[in-house]
Amino acid sequence: MRRKVFIALLATASLTYACQQGANKSETGETTNDSTEQTTFDTVIDGKDVKLYALQNEKLQVTLTNYGARLVSLHVKNKEGKETDVILGYDTADEFKQNASNYYGAIVGRYGNRIGNATFTLDGATYELEKNNGENSLHGGTNGVYNKVWTVEQSSDTAITLAYTSPDGEAGYPGTVTMKVTYSLTDGGLLIDYEGSTDKKTVLNLTNHAYFNLNGEGDATILDHELQIDADAITEVDETLIPTGKSLAVAGTAFDFRKPQTIGSRIDTDNEQLKVGQGYDHNFELVKGEGFRKVASVYAPKTGIEMQILTTEPGLQFYSGNFMTDSDPKGKGGKGYPFRSAFCLETQHFPDSPNQPSFPSTVLKPGEKYTSKTEYRFLVR
Numbered sequence: 362m363r364r365k366v367f368i369a370l371l372a373t374a375s376l377t378y379a380c381q382q383g384a385n386k387s388e389t390g391e392t393t394n395d396s397t398e399q400t401t402f403d404t405v406i407d408g409k410d411v412k413l414y415a416l417q418n419e420k421l422q423v424t425l426t427n428y429g430a431r432l433v434s435l436h437v438k439n440k441e442g443k444e445t446d447v448i449l450g451y452d453t454a455d456e457f458k459q460n461a462s463n464y465y466g467a468i469v470g471r472y473g474n475r476i477g478n479a480t481f482t483l484d485g486a487t488y489e490l491e492k493n494n495g496e497n498s499l500h501g502g503t504n505g506v507y508n509k510v511w512t513v514e515q516s517s518d519t520a521i522t523l524a525y526t527s528p529d530g531e532a533g534y535p536g537t538v539t540m541k542v543t544y545s546l547t548d549g550g551l552l553i554d555y556e557g558s559t560d561k562k563t564v565l566n567l568t569n570h571a572y573f574n575l576n577g578e579g580d581a582t583i584l585d586h587e588l589q590i591d592a593d594a595i596t597e598v599d600e601t602l603i604p605t606g607k608s609l610a611v612a613g614t615a616f617d618f619r620k621p622q623t624i625g626s627r628i629d630t631d632n633e634q635l636k637v638g639q640g641y642d643h644n645f646e647l648v649k650g651e652g653f654r655k656v657a658s659v660y661a662p663k664t665g666i667e668m669q670i671l672t673t674e675p676g677l678q679f680y681s682g683n684f685m686t687d688s689d690p691k692g693k694g695g696k697g698y699p700f701r702s703a704f705c706l707e708t709q710h711f712p713d714s715p716n717q718p719s720f721p722s723t724v725l726k727p728g729e730k731y732t733s734k735t736e737y738r739f740l741v742r
């Protein structure tokens with residue numbers, strides 16, 4: 362059944378893409394009545410066309426939408442050869458819009474993660490951001506890039522480039538920032554390339570906010586997943602999840618994932634940091650390696666699916682779905698996504714870096730190029 366729906370989605374997305382390439386046929390609406398799936402993503406948000414796109418090779422099938430440059434589904438084969446969608450989401454663009462503040466599958470920013478007291482200074486000027494998470498700013502505020510319609514610059518069966526230009530002052534951030542995100546399929550993986558530039562000194566920290574469940578989206582838990590992260594320390598946070606400026610060694614704590622451990626084995630232990638996050642919701646300070654390197658892996662014994670993460674970034678936010686609840690709006694196919702039924706591993710610079718001079722810098726100056734690269738690579742064992 363899930364396979365059938367995916368095939369319909371894929372066919373729809375390819376059709377939409379094909380029509381978009383040729384003479385703007387999709388604008389006329391003439392392709393909108395082939396299947397329910399097609400119309401559910403073929404819409405207009407903020408006066409801009411929103412569509413569903415598909416990427417496919419022998420190993421991976423991905424759909425995404427230009428609303429928030431967002432992953433909608435990611436199918437890989439499990440150990441029995443059955444297609445498994447490992448990403449949470451919705452069946453319609455409207456539902457993604459209505460529930461934008463859970464960031465499903467989206468590119469978040471301009472500053473992914475939190476900025477303390479929703480303010481920072483740069484060259485003596487103070488910038489005020491939106492307080493959308495208590496007193497803090499999270500993922501760029503409600504006017505963040507995850508809530509914008511991006512332009513598709515180019516697409517093929519295996520790659521798509523989406524672009525968004527954020528005007529000077531948007532969501533409180535200085536500078537006109539031009540961003541590009543390219544999703545491309547590799548042999549067994551999904552590579553995400555980020556690029557950005559600015560006309561005024563600013564800060565930029567983009568990441569993808571996919572929620573994964575390697576048992577398949579809609580499965581009740583991720584606590585059985587075995588996680589490994591190459592990090593000797595986490596960034597300590599206060600009760601509002603803002604860094605204190607200190608690093609905490611993971612050795613001998615529930616945060617030690619240097620060797621694979623199930624997510625659930627220590628999540629409820631008596632630990633101050635787990636209490637403030639209500640579980641894992643922390644930046645792991647990745648062991649410094651050169652450039653693009655493997656930093657983490659997750660394995661689900663039930664399906665045999667393993668996901669490896671490779672990145673150029675210095676940090677990885679591990680969020681264990683602690684704020685998900687049984688009463689959250691239903692996801693794809695009406696499935697519930699309860700407490701800790703997904704995890705996020707967001708490659709990034711550290712939270713609140715603009716206010717923490719000792720953290721790796723997130724400042725972007727005119728003439729510089731922002732680049733970042735992350736791959737989610739899948740295997741079955």
Ligand code: BGC
Pocket residue numbers: 462463464474602642643678680684705707
């Ligand atoms: C944050 C969580 C937050 C979640 C929202 C994560 O990146 O670390 O605290 O609840 O995003 O989806």
